[in-house]
Each structure stands twice: as structure tokens, then as C-alpha cells.
Amino acid sequence: xxxxxxxxxxxxxxxxxxxxxxxxxxxxxxxxxxAETFVGVTERDVKKVPLLRGKxxxxxxxxxxxxTRTTFEIAAKRLSADVFNLNIAVSAQTKGETLLDTxxxxxxxxxxxxxxxxxxxxxxxLIAKHVRPGIHVINAGDGRHAHxxxxxxxxxxxxxxxxxxxxxxVAIVGDILHSRVARSQIHALTTLGVPEVRVVAPKTLLPxxxxxxxxxxxxxxxxxxxxxxxxxxxRLQKERMQGAYLPSSEEYFKNYGLTPEKLSxxxxxxxVMHPGPMNRGVEIDSAVxxxxxxxxxxxxxxxxxxxxxxxxxxxxxxx
Amino acid sequence: xxxxxxxxxxxxxxxxxxxxxxxxxxxxxxxxxxxxxTGGAWLxxxxxxxxxxxxxxxxxxxxxxxxxxxxxxxxxxxAQTKPSExxxxxxxxxxxLVDDVLQTGRTVRAAINELFDYGRxxxxxxxTLIDRGDRELPICAQYIxxxxxxxxxxxxxxxxxxxxxxxxxxxxKKDVVNGAExxxx
Numbered sequence: 001x002x003x004x005x006x007x008x009x010x011x012x013x014x015x016x017x018x019x020x021x022x023x024x025x026x027x028x029x030x031x032x033x034x035a036e037t038f039v040g041v042t043e044r045d046v047k048k049v050p051l052l053r054g055k056x057x058x059x060x061x062x063x064x065x066x067x068t069r070t071t072f073e074i075a076a077k078r079l080s081a082d083v084f085n086l087n088i089a090v091s092a093q094t095k096g097e098t099l100l101d102t103x104x105x106x107x108x109x110x111x112x113x114x115x116x117x118x119x120x121x122x123x124x125x126l127i128a129k130h131v132r133p134g135i136h137v138i139n140a141g142d143g144r145h146a147h148x149x150x151x152x153x154x155x156x157x158x159x160x161x162x163x164x165x166x167x168x169x170v171a172i173v174g175d176i177l178h179s180r181v182a183r184s185q186i187h188a189l190t191t192l193g194v195p196e197v198r199v200v201a202p203k204t205l206l207p208x209x210x211x212x213x214x215x216x217x218x219x220x221x222x223x224x225x226x227x228x229x230x231x232x233x234x235r236l237q238k239e240r241m242q243g244a245y246l247p248s249s250e251e252y253f254k255n256y257g258l259t260p261e262k263l264s265x266x267x268x269x270x271x272v273m274h275p276g277p278m279n280r281g282v283e284i285d286s287a288v289x290x291x292x293x294x295x296x297x298x299x300x301x302x303x304x305x306x307x308x309x310x311x312x313x314x315x316x317x318x319x
Numbered sequence: 320x321x322x323x324x325x326x327x328x329x330x331x332x333x334x335x336x337x338x339x340x341x342x343x344x345x346x347x348x349x350x351x352x353x354x355x356x357t358g359g360a361w362l363x364x365x366x367x368x369x370x371x372x373x374x375x376x377x378x379x380x381x382x383x384x385x386x387x388x389x390x391x392x393x394x395x396x397x398a399q400t401k402p403s404e405x406x407x408x409x410x411x412x413x414x415x416l417v418d419d420v421l422q423t424g425r426t427v428r429a430a431i432n433e434l435f436d437y438g439r440x441x442x443x444x445x446x447t448l449i450d451r452g453d454r455e456l457p458i459c460a461q462y463i464x465x466x467x468x469x470x471x472x473x474x475x476x477x478x479x480x481x482x483x484x485x486x487x488x489x490x491x492k493k494d495v496v497n498g499a500e501x502x503x504x
Contacts, residue, residue, distance in 0.1 A: 030398055037383060037402040045409075046436035049386035051396075312386075316395025 006128055013317050016128040016137040017310050019146035020188040028192060032156050034309035035302070041078060042304070051312050052081035055112040059085045060102070061140070062118040067276055067300065068140050068150070072115045075307035081113075081315075103127050107135060113315065114138070121145035121180075136314040138307075144180050150275050151184035153306040155192060157299050158230055161271050165189070171198040171224055171266075172215075173256065174234030174283050175205045177245075181275050182234055183213075190214045200224035202256065204245045221255070221262045228266040233258055233274040236283045249282045259285045263293065271295045326469065331477065331485035334448050334464030335362070339369045341462045342415065342446055346370070351377035351412045355384060355430050356401050358419030358477040362448055365483070366417060377407040380414075387429035409438030415462075419477040421447040424458035449487075451475060 005022045009015045014027055041049055057076045061069050069085065076083040088102065097105075103114065113136045116124045121143030128137040141147040155165075162168055170189055176182045176199050189197045190213070199210060200218045211217060218224030225231065236252060246252050258272065272284075272294045280286050289296060352370075354363025360381050367379045385400040416430055431443060446462035451469050469475060473489045480486065 034396065034400055037385065037400045040402050040404070041386075044405075044436055045438050049436070050432070051386045051391055312396050316391055318393065318395065 006125060009317070014313055015317055016124075016139075017148050017314065018124050018128060018137065018139045020148045020151050020184045020191070021146065022187075023191065025191050025193070028152070028155065028188060031152055031306065031309050031313065032159060034313060035152075035156055035305040038078075038305040038308040039302070041308075048078045048080050050080045052076070052079035052315050055079075055081045055315055056110060057081045057083045057113045057115065057311070058106050058111045059083060059115045059140075060088055060106075060117070061086070062088045062099075062116075062123070063141070065117055065140070067303075068117065071300070071303045072138075072140060072149075072307050075304050075311060078304070079308055079311055081311070099123065099126065100130050103130060107131060111135060113311065115140050117141045119143055136317070138310060138314070141180055144178055144183075146184045147180040147275075148184050148188075149303070149307055149310060150181050151188040152310070153299060153303040154185055154232060154273060154275070155188050156302045156306055157273060157295055158271075160298070160302070161295060162229060165192040165194050168194050168229045169196045169198070169227060170194050170230040170232065171200050171218075171228045172232045172234065173200040173221070173224070173258065175236050175245075176201050176210060176234070177205045177207050178237060179234050182232075185232060186213045186215055198224055198228070200256070202246070202252075221258075222265055225262060225265040228270055231258065231263070231266060231270055231272045233272065233278075233284055235275065235277060236279055238279075249279075253282055257281070257283055257285060258288050260287050260291070263288055263291075269293075273299055276300070326473075326489060328475075328487045328489065329465050329467075331448060331464070331487050335365065335485060338446060338448060338462055338464045339366065342366065343370060343373065345462070346374065346415060347413065348375050349377060349413065350374070351380060351407050351409075351414045353380035353382055353405070353414055353416050353430075353434070355382050355416065355418045355426060358479075359417045361477075361479045361483075361485070362419055362446075363417040365485075366446070377412065380405045380407065382416075382430050382433055384426060384429040384433055387433045389425055389429065403433065405434075405437050409434060409440050412438075412440045414440045414443045416443055416445045417447075418445070419448050420475050421445070421450045421458075421460050421463075422453050424454045424456035427458050428456055448477065448485075449475065 007014060007016045007018050059069055059072055073083050115138045116127055117140040123142045124137055124139035139146055139148055172182050172185055186197060198216045198218055272288055274296045278284055278289055352363045352367050354360035381404045383401045383403045385397055445460040447460045448464040450460055450463045450466045472492050474492045476488050476490055478486045
């Protein structure tokens with residue numbers, strides 16, 4: 001049988017984390033359960049464990065990021081790994097080096113793991129296929145394609161607050177078209193057995209035939225948020241305003257911005273999530289972002305535990 | 320699965336009673352019991368119940384040691400890791416570490432390292448239901464239910480049934496996938 005999923009080895013063990021698409025529920029749950037064990041580590045006197053002592057992890061960020069890069073760095077350091085941050089946008093690539101040449105050079109410096117963010121979809125896949133066995137690749141966001149650790153920390157947050165997946169109605173609201181986060185969330189939610197996943201967005205911000213991912217499509221917030229347990233807001237990227245996607249940010253806020261009034265359509269105990277960075281007054285009202293249904297800051301905290309879990313599972317796979 | 324029928328194993332419930340007697344005669348108030356996952360945790364739970372009638376103990380602790388094992392590079396992370404829970408202040412604490420089977424001493428080494436990441440205990444002692452020898456590190460237990468001499472290729476499996484009763488059985492090591500009672504050499 002041909003192994004079609006480049007993340008898994010011939011024993012169906014995780015060697016790279018590139019996307020949540022096609023990952024079996026057992027592996028998603030293994031990551032969530034492992035992350036659960038890391039949450040308590042940060043409450044101790046010594047906030048690190050010696051698991052990845054002596055391992056070298058390279059953060060390759062070809063695209064700017066503060067939160068994701070920082071949480072990967074904290075996660076690596078809490079596992080006692082040596083972490084190197086390369087801001088490639090301003091280094092070798094501007095001198096004309098190709099992506100794989102950059103990777104080869106770093107591998108020659110005995111890298112054990114690469115954490116990759118790139119504006120091109122498929123960049124992390126390309127690196128994963130290129131590196132020798134024993135080097136692991138984590139996709140920290142590639143183009144419009146995938147952002148698996150964000151989706152996993154979202155699943156972790158949902159499980160923490162809602163306990164189960166099989167009885168939930170989840171709505172993803174905003175720019176689905178350009179969002180790698182939304183794609184990774186949809187794959188993770190459906191694999192983990194969430195019976196109803198909705199996407200709520202204007203027609204211009206939805207991919208064509210999005211229903212094929214197993215979601216229900218809504219174009220207005222009132223019906224889209226009705227009886228929802230979990231709201232996952234997406235960031236509206238400012239550059240979208242310049243194209244023909246949207247008339248104005250005020251108009252967008254009026255129709256799709258999450259206000260207390262729109263939130264009242266959801267269940268009273270619904271939780272509100274956002275991957276950050278937030279545009280207050282564009283996709284979310286401050287009263288909701290700072291309100292008691294918001295779990296946006298716990299998401300950031302859980303992001304560290306999720307990244308520790310992914311790194312330690314990958315680093316522990318025998319070659 | 321090849322169960323060794325020619326080796327007779329002691330009744331773990333009787334060994335447990337002996338262990339309670341030994342520990343009870345010796346430990347002081349405010350001792351903190353810490354069980355090592357999973358068998359040691361079951362044992363520590365029962366020990367806590369038996370001792371807390373006469374002694375006032377610190378709340379029961381639990382160690383997973385998954386992140387401190389010395390075989391991570393060879394076998395990776397266990398598929399089922401459980402969180403450690405240390406609900407008392409380790410600084411200055413008198414800790415009684417509890418494990419089901421003591422063999423190489425590697426699990427105990429990992430547990431001691433983990434405890435020190437919570438703080439600096441005043442002392443750590445060790446209780447085990449069965450000491451089967453074959454030590455690979457300078458570690459010994461202060462309280463022992465029984466000493467057994469078993470063939471190295473056999474794995475001694477400690478189990479707890481739905482009623483909380485303990486049992487012991489032997490397995491061939493190659494048959495055992497995920498129930499290591501002590502770290503391999």
C-alpha cells in the first residue's frame with residue numbers, strides 16, 4: 001500500500017505535522033492528551049522538563065509572526081531543547097538562496113526539527129519531503145493551506161471548556177477563503193466527531209464548494225449563530241479591504257462583527273475563540289473579546305502545551 | 320501470551336498488609352505519599368487510605384515520570400501519558416515515594432529528578448510492593464513487601480481489578496507492549 005500521507009511513516013506514526021487533514025482521530029487525541037500533561041509543568045518551581053535536552057530546533061519564519069513564533073520558542077525551551085530563531089525574510093533568501101538550500105545548510109548544522117512558516121502553501125511539505133529521516137518538520141502556517149498547531153490548540157480549548165466533541169455545534173465566522181486556520185479547524189473538528197460545523201461569511205469570503213468539507217454554510221449571523229456552543233472567529237486581514245471582497249470595515253462589522261447582541265443568538269454558555277491578532281471593532285466587539293464568554297487568552301496559554309506535545313511526540317519517534 | 324505456570328507468585332494483598340505495617344511503624348505525621356504512575360499510584364492510594372486513619376498526611380501526590388525517562392530517544396513518549404499532580408509544597412517535605420515493582424531503579428531515578436523540579440524536599444524514602452533485584456543504579460527501598468528472584472525475560476505485571484483488589488502475573492517481555500513496570504536496561 002502506498003503511504004499517501006507524508007506526515008505518517010510506514011507504521012502510521014507521526015513524523016511531521018503538516019496539516020490536520022487526513023490525520024486519524026487517534027493521533028489528534030494523542031496530541032491533546034499529551035498536551036494535558038504539559039499544562040501542569042508551567043505551574044511548578046522549575047517550568048521545564050528535560051525531554052528534548054540536546055536537541056536543536058530551528059524556527060524558520062519566512063513570514064512575520066509574534067505569537068506563534070514566541071509560543072513555539074517557549075515550548076521548545078520548556079522541553080529543554082536549544083532553539084534558534086531565524087528571521088529569513090531579512091537574511092539568506094534576500095541574497096538569493098533557495099528554500100531547500102537554506103534548509104540543507106541548517107541541517108548541516110545538525111538540526112533535529114524545523115518549525116516553518118511560509119507565505120507559500122506547501123512550503124512545509126516540500127521541506128518535509130526533502131530532509132533526511134530523523135529530522136522532523138512542523139508547519140507553523142503555509143499560505144492559505146494549513147496551520148495545524150493553531151487548530152489543535154483550538155480543539156484543546158474546546159475540550160477543556162466543553163469536555164466532549166460529539167454533542168457540539170461549532171460556527172467558524174469570517175474570512176474562510178483566505179484562512180489556513182479555518183481549513184485546519186474544519187478538518188480537525190470533523191475528524192474529532194463534531195456533528196455540526198457551520199461557516200458564517202459573506203459569499204465573497206467563502207471558497208467555492210466549501211460544503212464539500214462537510215460544513216453548513218450561512219451568510220447571516222442571526223441564523224448562523226443560533227444555538228451554537230462554540231464560536232471560532234477569524235481575523236479579517238486588512239489587505240482584503242483593498243480588493244473587491246468587501247465594501248468597508250464598518251460595513252463588515254455591521255454585518256459580521258461579533259457584538260453582544262449577535263452573541264446572544266448562541267447558547268448562553270457558548271465560548272468565543274479567536275486565533276489572534278484581533279481587530280477590535282472589525283470582526284469582534286471589545287465587549288465580547290473581553291467578556292466572560294471569551295476564552296481567547298486561555299487559547300494562547302494552551303498553545304504552549306500543544307506545541308510541547310507535538311514537539312515531544314515527533315522527537316520521540318524512532319528513525 | 321505465555322504465562323509462566325511453574326513460578327508461584329505471592330498474594331499481593333498479603334504483601335500490601337505487610338507493607339502497611341512496616342510503613343505505619345516508621346513514618347511521622349505530615350509525610351507526603353507520592354505514587355508513581357500507574358501501579359505505584361494504585362498502591363499509594365490504598366496506602367494513603369490505610370495510613371491516614373492514624374497519621375495526618377499531606378495530600379496524596381502522583382508522578383507520571385514520562386518526561387524524565389532515560390529511554391525517550393529509543394522508544395519515544397508513551398501513547399498514554401498522565402499528568403503529574405503534586406498538591407503539597409515539596410520544599411522541606413518528607414516524601415515517601417511508592418512504586419509497585421522495583422527492578423533497575425531507573426524509574427525511581429526519573430521520579431527523584433521530577434520531584435526536584437517541584438522543589439527541594441527534606442527527604443525521600445521509597446516503598447515498593449516487590450523488589451525483584453537486578454539493580455542498575457545505586458537505589459534501594461526502605462519498605463519492601465517481598466523480595467523475589469525472577470528470570471530477567473519475565474515481566475511482572477501488577478494489576479488492580481474493578482473492586483480495587485491487587486493481583487500479580489508474569490508475562491514474557493516480548494509479549495508486553497505498553498505495561499512496563501520498570502524501565503528496560
